[in-house]
Amino acid sequence: MSFLKFDSLRKEFGDFVAVHDMSLSVERGEFISLLGPSGCGKTTTLQMVAGLLSPTSGKVILDGKDITNTPPNKRGLGIVFQSYALFPHMSALDNVAFGLEMRGVGKAERLERAHNALNQVKLGQFVDRFPKDMSGGQRQRVALARALVIEPPVLLLDEPLSNLDAKLREDMRIELRLLQQDLGVTTILVTHDQEEALSMSDRIVVMQQGDVSQVAAPLDLYERPLNSFVSDFVGKTNILQGKVTDKNVVSVNQIAVSVNTEAHVVGADVALSIRPEKFTMSSDNAGLPVRVKASIFMGASWLYSVESDMGELLVTQPNTGSAGFARGDSAYLAWEEGALTVFGGVQA
Amino acid sequence: MRTLGPIALIFHAIFVAFIMAPLLMVIAVSFTDKGYLSLPTDGLSLRWFKAILDNPDFIEAFGMSVWLALFSATVAVIISVPAALALARHKFPGRELISAFLLSPLMIPHLVLGVAFLQFYSRIGLGGSFYGLAAAHIILVTPYALRLALASATGMSTDAEHAAMTLGASKFTVFRRITVPLILPGIAGGWILSFITSFDELTMSVFVASPSTQTLPVKMYNHITQTIDPLIASVSTVLIVLTFLLMLILDRFYGLDKIFIGKG
Amino acid sequence: MSTEKTPNTPYLLTAPGVLFFAALLGAPMIMTLLLSLHSYDFNLGVQSDWTFGNYAEVIGDPYFQKIFGRTFGLALWVTVICVAIGVPEAYVLSRLNPRWRSIFLLIVLGPLLISVVVRTLGWALFFGGSGILSMVSQALGFGDEPVSLMFTFTGMTIALVHVLVPFMVISVWASLQKIDPQSEDAAYSLGASKMTVLRRITLPQAMPGILSGSIIVFALTASAFATPAIIGGRRLKVVATAAYDEYLSTLNWPLGAAIAVLLLIANIAIIVSYNKLVERRFAKVFE
Incomplete structure (x- = not known):
């Protein structure tokens, strides 16, 4: 009780x-x-x-x-x-x-x-x-x-x-x-x-x-x-609109993203959410190529706004003591599959 | 938790009845068809309203009161606005003293002002003149105009004026385009309150007004001390109705509560 | 405009008002004060001597003592009644729903804008021998004698309460508006009953308004002229009507001036000491 x-x-x-x-x-x-x-x-x-x-x-x-x-x-x-x-x-x-x-x-x-x-x-x-x-x-x-x-x-x-x-x-x-x-x-x-x-x-x-x-x-x-x-109101997040093209594959602007889609049928419109700190950003040639549009130093971390073929993304990276990326730099984003959340339907 | 019990509402009803009773009484009596004071029990009559037209004294006195109130409220505002800006914006030796001096008529009973002006004007030979009466009214209403102008000048941030100056406005342009519009509500409220106060003033004017400068309240007072008849009731009814219309207009365009708070 | 360095600016801005007031307020007031220090002869008029005789007469003469006493008593009664009915009314107004509230504010405060002569006339019509009061008492069988409150203390009190109670309402209303309604909710949530909230939370916070309303009502009653003149007449003189008679009937201006000066001093003394009291009492509590 x-x-x-x-x-x-x-x-x-x-x-x-x-x-x-x-x-x-x-x-x-x-x-x-x-x-x-x-x-x-x-x-x-x-x-x-x-x-x-x-x-x-x-x-x-x-x-x-x-x-x-x-x-x-x-x-x-x-x-x-x-x-x-x-x-x-x-x-x-x-x-x-x-x-x-x-x-x-x-x-x-x-x-x-x-x-x-x-x-x-x-x-x-x-x-x-x-x-x-x-x-x-x-x-x-x-x-x-x-x-x-x-x-x-x-x-x-x-x-x-x-x-x-x-x-x-x-x-x-x-x-x-x-x-x-x-x-x-x-x-x-x-x-x-x-x-x-x-x-x-x-x-x-x-x-x-x-x-x-x-x-x-x-x-x-x-x-x-x-x-x-909820994902947008609680914390910062990136929301990407896409479509389930195959089992565990969502296409966002023609880019195939692997993610667990078991709750959604093939062909369904979905939204993907990924939080800015779940990305790893590096200059190694691996992952999604991006261009840095804005770079803001926040003390404990760096906040980047980057352009990619998937759209604009917000990225945060911890401050490790060395200089971060600068405006105009090219870089690559990687993430773990579990970092992505899938929501049904086209949601704002 | 904010609802009112029946006792509160009964009290409220009695209070409202008390407030309205004398006014309703005046209105009722003014519609009598008798030649003496009575309630219109045998039907309503407008004869006492027609009688006003046969007594041009009242109409002249009304005109005098309106003109006097317009004049003194306007001069009071012209005096008050620069003074309010100085008092609100500057710290200077004598500031408290000047402000107390300009507000002092609020503390002086109207009777005292009346006898002081009576003696002063008879000494300097202004007795019975319109400008003497007007000067007395200006003294009387300036504190109201000043108080409201002061309130809005004090509450106003100077940021907008500074911004205008950095954008290249001259001092006079800043005053005309920024300062005045921002304190305009206070100025307007002060003018209205001054007008009403001047228009209704009796005690001081009784001493200062002459037969040729009789204001409406003075004319009505003199009439009442001679005789209370249905004519004075009908004049009062007209005044009540005009005041009520003025109130509705003010409430709609300005907000009556601001005027009342200035008066208190 | 704000931080002028020119030290003359504020003086220039206030000059028109100060000069006007000095000439047309200062001079008459000083002349009245001086006039009160001259004696008066009924045949020869104002004398050129200097004397406190007028003050001695006003203070010493039982006739004037009675008038001052009556005026003070009247002011006290009117103030007490205005508190007793004006404070609850302001509270009721603050609790009405907004639509009704604006209508009743207009009704309750509107009379402030109507000439005192008109409002007093209304009471004179009620009180007169052939007025409503007589009709009602005759209809109820209280005897055929016309009942009149004209020329009575009660009549003056009722009419003055009517004239001045809106000042009390507006003053209390203004301070009730400043109360954080959540402070009443807080008291309820702490277990207070409705009466306790009223007595311990609402009323103390309305106190500055009640006090300033009281001082306004008291001062205005003490110097009231029109209402006492019409309702009280010659029979029940107050300070203001007594001074009026000295000036315009007896023509003893110096004595009238002495009465006026005493009224002014009393008025200022009461207002200033009351304000001091209120400041001391509330300065530490309210912003």
């Missing part, structure tokens, strides 16, 4: 269906990300779990109890909002203590617990600060402490890192994940940032226009996307 279950959750706004009958089972202690572009229904789903929106149909079941119609103030879930939603008229400590006060915890105890919670997020010395005197990262931590101090069965995070700058965001990812694992709190994260989802989650739910495209662990999702939407 799973800990948190969405049972055919559906939300309509007038004629617009924001979430189509979504079902999902979340295990206790699991970290799940709802990932998708804006308007895919991920935030709507989160708000239905939080009780801030009521579903048009379907159920939310927490620990065996149907909480679909429980008001948000009786659910006891911890929520970190995108804007942090701190109470501007209360100090950090009072913000964190508020939820405990609502639960009737005595003053001495709730101040102590709020203090501990702020220590936990490394804000021990800022307890008396007001939100407006704190940085974005500090506010974020207060919001997190406020949500966690009530020891919620489920922690809901609505794009919690999107208002932070890039460096801080990466640090917070690690910190948040460690904290979540230490506390063992079941967590649902809503994000449009695929890196964030990949780096923090046990499982990722990719959503598109109110539908679930794929549910998988990060590595599976990255290596074995079910369709070209």
